[in-house]
Amino acid sequence: MRTDSPSVRSGSGRPWPARIRRPLAAGSALALLAPVALAQPDARGAAVLLALTAALTAPAALLPWPAGRITLGTAAGAVAAASLLVDLVYQGPYRLPAFWLPFEWLALLGLLFRAVRRLPDRSVWAVGGLLGLAATLLPLRFALRTPQGGAAGPVAGVLVSLLPLLGVAGAALYLRVLDGRRGRAVARARREQRLEVARGLHDFVAHEITGIVLEAQVGQLPGQEPEETGALLRRLEQAGLRALDSMDEMVGALREPSGQDGRVDQGGRDDRETRSDGATTRRSGLADLPGLVARFGATGSLRATADLAAGTAGRLSAEAEATGYAVVLEALTNIRRHAPQATEVTVRAAPGEDGAVELTVTDDGGGPGRKPLLRRPGAGGTGLAGLTARAAAHGGSLTAGPGPSGGWRVSCSLPGR
Incomplete structure (x- = not known):
């Protein structure tokens, strides 16, 4: 299952820690609510509605998720639904949405990017579609209420909103595919590593332990001479040391990144492996x-x-x-x-x-x-x-x-x- 990381990456590839993102989200919410005080008294109710919608959308795009029991999918779906509801019920002055509209639209695009890239497969299409619909229809909140605007304004607004939206969704989907490939590659590498350890346990450790058991059975036979007992104990010691060496090699393989075993083939062939502790083990x-x-x-x-x-x-x-x-x-x-x-x-x-x-x-x-x-x-x-x-x-x-x-x-x- 995909989960959204507690940090989002900046353009330089470095993550933004939560200690930066939370104050940034709070500051953006306050900045979007502050202009309400400048609105005309008769339009203040409509201004509060628009400011609240933008002030909820911007922090949702910036905050790290999950936050408690609230996941990224829940927050994104709720914000998109609230934006669409405001589109339907808003009855205030037609010029008032123009101030908060760009901020809300950018926040919806940011949420769309995070949702498409990070949400689980079972919910990404529903939440992503809801966010895309909210961002596409957001310009109609202003364009449909323009007096004598005709149909050109709403159509142009939808097209202007749709083209960047497709670009953002495409970039997020591309990164999602890369993340999936990377995750599958890591899973394959881990599986190969587990199989290699299982083969080592079966091929080498089990072989030596089988020999130790057989030697122990031979040692229980009556009539053993002291020289035979001494040779038996030496063989048991050597078999035990070989089993320990095999275990050390397998533990070393687990600690090393795959594909960095230092082997050279063809010209200048070398069948030795250098372990992370500097020791060199020879492949049989x-x-x-x-x-x-x-x-x-x-x-x-x-x-x-x-x-x-x-x-x-x-x-x-x-x-x-x-x-x-x-x-x-x-x-x-x-x-x-x-x-x-x-x-x-x-x-x-x-x-x-x-x-x-x-x-x-x-x-x-x-x-x-x-x-x-x-x-x-x-x-x-x-x-x-x-x-x-x-x-x-x-x-x-x-x-x-x-x-x-x-x-x-x-x-x-x-x-x-």
Whole structure:
């Protein structure tokens, strides 16, 4: 929902604070009421009516809204209705409206600008139309009462009022569209940031926590030697530190403006990111797969091997390499969760056709209780289903299914730069 800001921007783009706007509104109201004392006694009642209408309209255009329970839409609608009512009931001298008419007309245009730009969609057209009608018909308060004026005067007055009104409404509508685009862009950026944090939690933190849980289960087995216990504790410490590092990176990403990650691609490629505290974190890529697989194989009794063909690392963009790393990480995490009986895991990365990179993760089976790795479409957007969309965003593909040896196979193809 749109709400009117407590400050209005001046021509230089700086907001007028409320401490300036309220005295300005009070001064304008007093200035418009003061000439009533100079009116002829027989016309003083009509002068009071005209002065009150102008004195209400000008402050409404200047005051910050909402004021208590009164919103901009309520104030603007009430002022426009009062102006139209005076047009209908005014019976005083025809020259008297000429003094207050310009001030009221300018105030109505100011209210129209604020209403069109700031009011919610459900009320902007009603209030804006009422204000536009009041500003357009305001000159008739003088023109229709001019003796022997004919039809030319009222028509000219309406046209002279209508043309600036259309310009003001058009400018306000243009700024409203820009505000809407800016709001949608901010919403998209926030959504992407939330998705990035969710991916980090799923891809990295959950992977390390799964490893910690498995290590803890292994540590509960009887017959552990002191050396094995010491190595187990060191692996737990390292996994915990990696999870903390991942959390620090995600918190740093939340604190930084989007699009300022300091990455350089193509010539002079750099896959490091500079955080707001001056620290530099490295984005994982294909070159990090052997270390990932080695850590995975150090947990439990399965044998894990990594086959990274020469020339594979560096063929993809930094974002595509991060996606490939996340695919392997997710496949290994799923093996821990759904195939605890697996004894052998193989990760291969090799160049494909047209500069692409082919990634495969296979295991030798997890027993009859194994669950499928690939989630149903629309089942939450996490896991390999979410990574399938990420691979497709880079022009690649991802598939998962039974392997040739009875286990499970995850394949990902990512096009080169």
